[in-house]
Amino acid sequence: MTSALVTAWQGPRAVAARAEEILAQVPAKAGRTAEEQARVDEALAEARRARGAFLAEHGQAVYDALTGHRTRCLWLDELVFAAAELLDGLVPTRAQMAAESALAQAGKEGREIDQAVFFAGVLSHEQAGTHLMEAQLRPTDRALALLPEYTERGGVDLGPLRVDRVGRATHLTVTNEAALNAEDNELIAAMDVGVDLALLDDLSTVGVLRGGEMTHPRYRGRRVFSAGINLRHLDAGRISYTDFLLRRELGYISKLQRGLLLTDGNGRPVTDGRGEPVQVPRPHWSTRTVQKPWIAAVDTFAIGGGMQLLFAFDRVIAADDAYFSLPAAQEGIIPGVANLRLPRIAGNRLARQVVLSGRRLRATEPEARLICDDVVPPADVDAAVDAAVEELSAPAVVANRMMLNLAEEPPAVLRAYMAEFALHQGLRLYADDVLEKTTKFSGKAAQGDGGGAAAPSGSP
Structure with missing residues (x-):
């Protein structure tokens, strides 16, 4: 991973970190007031906007870093969790997703939306998206x-x-x-x-x-x-x-x-x-x-x-x-x-x-x-x-x-x-x-x- 990629992520990372801080300050979703939920929604939207813009510019470089410049094939779950380890805050961690999976759909924060932003960003790049699609055609x-x-x-x-x-x-x-x-x-x-x-x-x-x-x-x-x-x-x-x-x-x-x-x-x-x-x-x-x-x-x-x-x-x-x-x-x-x-x-x-x-x-x-x-x-x-x-x-x-x-x-x-x-x-x-x-x-x-x-x- 190049230092330029790490540097480019710092600004969006700060926005994503701010959203996590706000989530930590409010009750679980079912117990929030309308004002608290609006505050969370605004912070999450800003974080997703920042992630999307970052991936629009650097999605190919991120994918190359995760796959050794497309020499390794990863399944979807392997790829998204590797991305969580590569750049802190880019996508949810295994622990965050495990916590979400224990909840009913209506009680979740929607961390899968952050995964959606990631996959959309990767697929939008021709080389990365093509390689990702081919990787899913391998035998299990x-x-x-x-x-x-x-x-x-x-x-x-x-x-x-x-x-x-x-x-x-x-x-x-x-x-x-x-x-x-x-x-x-x-x-x-x-x-x-x-x-x-x-x-x-x-x-x-x-x-x-x-x-x-x-x-x-x-x-x-x-x-x-x-x-x-x-x-x-x-x-x-x-x-x-x-x-x-x-x-x-x-x-x-x-x-x-x-x-x-x-x-x-x-x-x-x-x-x-x-x-x-x-x-x-x-x-x-x-x-x-x-x-x-x-x-x-x-x-x-x-x-x-x-x-x-x-x-x-x-x-x-x-x-x-x-x-x-x-x-x-x-x-x-x-x-x-x-x-x-x-x-x-x-x-x-x-x-x-x-x-x-x-x-x-x-x-x-x-x-x-x-x-x-x-x-x-x-x-x-x-x-x-x-x-x-x-x-x-x-x-x-x-x-x-x-x-x-x-x-x-x-x-x-x-x-x-x-x-x-x-x-x-x-x-x-x-x-x-x-x-x-x-x-x-x-x-x-x-x-x-x-x-x-x-x-x-x-x-x-």
Whole structure:
């Protein structure tokens, strides 16, 4: 780290330190007066403004210092906590985040917003942002550890996700039954591992994602694709900005589209945070990634994050009694990368109806054919999946889907979107309207409505 970087940080550091002093002078959030909260809000806003300006000018230098001039790859949590050690006050420390994580969402100070400022600043720089995005495409340590077992047995249980080799396909079955396959921190981590295993499996040529059968009383015995974000977990403060909202988009969903990164720009194996090569098979010399086509099979509904997922798949098969929705505006949270992808897929007008007005699409509606490729009776979904696996196993599919994805969504376009998303999603996570809605929702759940499971409406 250069002395110039340290010197440049001193002014913003003083502003950030002043905000911490004010926080230390007032009671916990729930016990503050309106005047005290206004004083805190003003101080935090000044600190975030100072951090943002610093990163706009020095974000590339900060990232280079953290990664040895982009010779080391760090996961999102590793990067942000390394930044806390590099420059005091730039982002929250592990201790500060641990204290926040013990609180309900409404009781937090919103330190994740400071992480959002950091990631937005890094992603806004071309070299730093590109390297950060590529770093998240590496295989996870857990997937590498499980790969020998999975290769031998053809199946592994990841808790909220089951991974099985079925013929020429790797099937990922979401098994978060009690919450109608709603997304939480644990499911996002499992999906990252499951997608890795599917892409590393030499014995399969296609990936399939489908929801498992439910135990919830309202949908017992029925398959459900996804109920979106788990709003009860959000209200309880158990939805992580870094490990859920960012990791989801830059991790397994990006791997679905762009593949698993196995070599660096010079053809050498990718490295871990210590700079050690990751022990994985090297891909063909012509590419740095291993990619496969992906099929989504939608039973019952794909709500919020579930609908978002469909935009990353090569083939979407839906039961004719299924529906899709993105209740983003109603809940107040940005629906992932849907705002980038849905206008391209379905057109500007329909995208606005779905995102801004919450329009629900039934699989049998003509407009839904812009979202799904095949609509079949529920009893025929299995056969439709098998037929799609056979079709997408053709040798030329991988090269062609790679070129289609490159033309439709160049990495530079995604990076620019993610730089804005990183900041504004962090802000929405702590917006007053979001906190009010999740608190009301949690109250209904406590009275027996079942939360996001019984009344699915989530969207990350």
